[in-house]
Amino acid sequence: MMNNQKTDSELALLLSRESQDAFKELYIRYKDKLYHYCFHFLKSEEDTNDVIQEIFIRLWEIRNFINPELSFSAFIYTMARNRILNYLRDCNVELQVKKAVYAKASLIKEEGVEAELIFSEYQQIFIDAIDKLPHQRKKIFNMSRKENLSHKEIAEQLGISVHTVQEHISESLRFIKTYFNQHSDLVLGILVLFLI
Structure with missing residues (x-):
């Protein structure tokens, strides 16, 4: 396990070099913070956990492209914000479509x-x-x-x-x-x- 005194920038640099330990340390460091941040918008424990998992899966997938000179905190919160916006957008679209579906179903029944x-x-x-x-x-x-x-x-x-x-x-x-x-x-x- 990584020394928890390492800075985010140091961990981000190690992560960009394929360090699983750095990834684990960043996960431990940010998972609870991100959970509270995401839950504030999603209001669902299950959805929040799914979003958190997607964030860290994506983080590992793009690890080689992380710039350790930039703020890692700002970077991962931007990832979280984008995932939240995508989720809320999808929910809104689904709600609108369902309303239209019911209207269409009624129209078919009448005609x-x-x-x-x-x-x-x-x-x-x-x-x-x-x-x-x-x-x-x-x-x-x-x-x-x-x-x-x-x-x-x-x-x-x-x-x-x-x-x-x-x-x-x-x-x-x-x-x-x-x-x-x-x-x-x-x-x-x-x-x-x-x-x-």
Whole structure:
């Protein structure tokens, strides 16, 4: 274990040189501080723990690019802030989409068979879009959307990082939205994405 009297800059330098001990020391030094910081915004113990884990996984992934001359504290809090903003943005988008989904479902129910047939066409476009994804990306997307697995669970099953899972999901959604934009009404397409 590292001497806990080492400065953040010294530990950051060692971390950039692949030191696992430096990583562990920084984890011990910052995990509780980051927990309180993140929990203040997320208000959920589970979500906070997930975000903390993602922060340190990402920190290890980019260890070779860390500049020890810059403030490590500012650096890792910036990482935390970005993860929090991404989380809150995703939650807000999901809430808005769910409201729109309920409205669309009610519309289909009111308009009857014709609307259902139109909606089924959008479902088929959605299926076609997924089929066009690269094999690994398609697998990860289906594990997320069809099996309802968390990014952490997918990462553990496939032996990859949570960040890699997030990148695959983001790229999948980007491709699917583009595909819908080319083949249908994008807004309805996004609704189908969350209804299936």
